[in-house]
Amino acid sequence: MHLSEITSSGFFFLAPWLVFAPLAGLLINMIFANRFKFSENLIGGIASAASGVAFIVSILLTYSLSLQHGEAARWRLAEWFSIGSLSLDWTFRMDTLSTTMMLVVSGVGTLIHIYAIGYMREDVRFKHEEGRFARFFIFLNLFLASMLVLVSGDSYLMLFVGWEGVGFCSFLLIGFWFEMDTLGRSSWANSNAAKKAFIANRVGDFGFLIASFLIFWNLGQSLQFDQVFEAAKNAPPGVIVAITLFLLLGVAGKSAQIPLYIWLPDAMAGPTPVSALMHAATMVTAGVYLVTRSAPFYNLVPDAQYIVAMVGAITALFAATIAVGQYDIKKVLAYSTISQLGFMVAAVGMGAYVAGFFHLIAHAFFKALLFLSAGSIILGIERGHHHAEHAEHADKSKSKKGKKEEHGHAEHGEEAFDPGDMRNMGGMRKTMPVTFWMYLIGALALSGIFPFAGFWSKDEILLDAKLHYPAAYWLLTIAAFFTAFYMGRQIWMVFFGEARTAPAKHAQESPKVMTLPLVALAILSVGGGALNFPFEGFHNLGHWLEHTLGEVESMPLNLQVAGVSTLLALIAIGISWLIYGRKPLQNGEPDPLKKALGFIYTGMENKWFVDEGYAALVIKPFDKLSQFLADVVDWRFWHDFVHERLIAGTYNWISAIALDKYSDKQGIDAFANGLATVSQRLSAGMRKIQNGFVRSYALSILLGVVLILSYLIFK
């Protein structure tokens, strides 16, 4: 694998437009949208077009790359900075790994941009904030630009720019409705979720930073990929282990693995297109990309690989159990995402990079599909809610004079209606048929049912695990069982039985601008397996990535592994039917599993109390510590006691004795009285210092003169 330096052939000169296109879209909307009163379609259209251009550029780059048989190319845009031995450029890297990510990010990104035009149009109206429509697309384009920097950077530091950039966009978009909670009530909840996401990510970024310092000082004073990978071959393994484990901390932050996954469920506070694009399909897979990119490191240290694989596998199972106990449609999907990211991390940890990447792509398709469909359902119910409410209002205004009509819908009643709660749904296959079918396809793909994309990608991971890491294999297989179960539960609760509430009953199907992207993603979810069929001659993705990763194992379909996992998935769906499908949940009835599992279910329902644990063990102590440092150590001890009492006090005392005769108290007091309007206590204490002012100055000078003279004399 040789690296053509700065390539002039093909379309590689277009590489910077991966970033410039979304930036241009962002700037146009930022500068002109509000000034010239752009219509919502125009704003969304500009943003989607910007994303579309990035997608076309990705295609052209991939095409150029295939022309030179996958040999990596680089395109240097500009110098970044150089000082000492550190020298960095803004250089884009096109190899088979990065172009694959570019295609996924910009392709799925474009579909979600289009969907968001329809979604946000209604969302801003339900929240009475029409003015915020443009801001959403500005942020979304900024995210796309950052994400493309992340995947196309040619050095660890450029990758890090994108890495933190997407974290920043995540902060902005989770907190998009920063003045409310997910139900539109005035609250700190959404902004708390945004803050939590950023800080959890920063903990991971700390690991990334330390890793990059280790890389720089131990691997040839560079951060450029090829150079450090070359230097790694002769580096002591201890250093590589340290680097890989610090990188793993970064991965745990960005890709929501144990112990830093806690931010992702809360991130569902963001508008649903954000959950789909960033918190399912693309941003959270950055960690998987990072491990794959760093494969030359991980391949050198099997111990570190084992740790990565186990972190992934344990996360996969742990999150899957929590997903079973959730009622919010997006929360189920969020924990499912954590679990599936666990699958990917486990895969790349095992060195099964192709399998991990295959699953990353397939997951991007079907999880984006699921989230967008969930968004469609939530809006459908919102529409039904408004419909029902208007009917209700009509009744009310007949009997009384409708007073509350001006208020937003959120203020109605004691408890706000939650359109995302699956207990409020039921029977929605009739009211939202298109969404139903799309959701079903996504669910089957996620559950790993033949022949959907998820079947192929998940089986490849399981097969690799079986061969290399039996413990991970069992964890992942059980996780796969839970996956099928919670998706079954969701399908029965949401779409079957009878509507449990009026809004669900009156739910309306979404417009085409939303359902068409769903159809596109559904097609990809069905056919995505073709990327890497486990048959001789069909390992397309494997052969493509081989150019970057070196020789990869391409494995034939193993009927035993595929059979066991498919059987388990079918059993899980069957059980979910027995519990939720055969006898549909009634309004107000507790989850049937609660009776059956007792305290275990309580644990699942409450996310195993991990958030509470963090609050008690990390957040509270940190708050207390900083309060203690601020109040007691800094203020009362350093400020009041040491500085005020000891130093200033002594100084004043000396100066009072030494210079009392010469001071002009009257003049200074007059000055002070003119200026000071301070509290009783302070003025008492302060007058000493003020009186000391000129005297102290004089004393200081005297002191200096004495010292110098004594030096000169006794020299």
Added chain:
Amino acid sequence: MEFHFPLLTLLTFFPVVGVLVILFLKSEQKNAIRWVALTTALITFGISLWAFSLFRSANPDLQLAEKYNWIRVAGWNIYYYLAVDGLSVLLVLLTTLLSAIAILCTWTAVEDRVKDFMIFSLLLEVGMNGVFLAQDLFLFYIFWEFSLVPMYFLIGIWGGPRRVYAAVKFFLYTMAGSILMLVAILYLAIQTNTFSVPDMLSVLPGLYAAGTISAGAQMLLFVAFAAAFAIKVPMWPLHSWLPDAHVEAPTAGSVILAGVLLKMGTYGFLRFNIPLFPNAAIQAAPWIAALGTIGIIYGAAVSYAQQDIKKLVAYSSVSHLGFVMLGLFALNPEGVAGAIIQMVNHGISTGALFLLLGMIYERTHTRDINVYGGLWKIMPVYGSIMMIASFSSMGLPGLNGFIGEFTILLGAFGSKAISNPWFAGISAIGVIMAAIYILYLFQKMFLGPAGEVTHHHELKDLNWREIVTMIPLVVLMFWIGLYPAPFFNILAPAVEKLLSALPL
């Protein structure tokens, strides 16, 4: 030396022209006074750009030098000696820019004794420019002490309720440190027969080698200089005057204080401590790195516990300046250059934060964080600029703060002088903590439901003057973040030269 136009003298003393004009104006002519002051500051900024255009960044030496005999008493060679090099040129530009911005931000904030205010502001600029340009220790000391006086009055007259207390404390602390430095300066001058720093630098290695100045004496001299500078920085645990001064100072005072005056401390280490006392500097490096690390963590933790928005940013300065000290005493190009960039960054970002907090204070007259909330919805432009400044301050890649922090930490991690990666490793936790306290500030003020203060005040978004005040800073945040190469190129040769003289 051939005669050339005394550009640096013009740069340093031009604000005095403005002062003279203002003296002829009546106190009631407030707007005229403001315009004169602003014009003066802008012209001074223009002169600094002119000087910069003549500055050759490839040249590591002092440039545009003006050296005249000044005082010759008892064999003491005191010079009037101004010059600039890569270590100081950015700080001079920062000073002239921030001075103009500070004057612009007081347009409506200061209504009381405008004439005096502007006179002090312009005199302050003279002192600050002098500090960064003087190459003679006597001259430096005069500018150093002189810059205290206008700031003392700015805090003491236009400050908050405890202004006199804060002003006196500010003055005394800095004075106390300076005394030790004065003694050390005199000792050095006696030994070397000159006050000119470049001349000292050519003589000192011989004196050290001959043992005329012992290693112990060198360390004492280092400590004496460090005492003055460490208080100014301020390094932990000498920071106690800073929250008082910042909280009480008027906005313009805070901007200059954080933006420039603190840099006089770090600049002092860079310009004097490291080259004059190289062995002592290397010996002290781990200790200063330790203090820097403590400052980073401590400042960040204490900042998070504040209820007063200005105090929060004041403590964040302790943390940020800890990074600068850590980078300086990494004593490698990455660390030192990163530290200089970070000095500029801190001036830009923290300056911007104080400006922004001043704008809201002008509207609400409260600094209590708990009464705010939801401001982004009410004041979208203000919120957006605040967001950029906040993330710049916490070191988001793509903005300026990251470039400084990353190079500092990278340099400190592999520093031979510090010889222990743990300092950088622990300091990197400060990056997490910065996110915690900055997001606490941003969330409490700008996100969430509309706060109590919005019920009592009709809050208008920024006006054009306020936006214009912020634009240069925001542009610089992106510029240094995305394309810092020109900035590094300016200081790299001078930094390399500085470090090559160290016996490391």
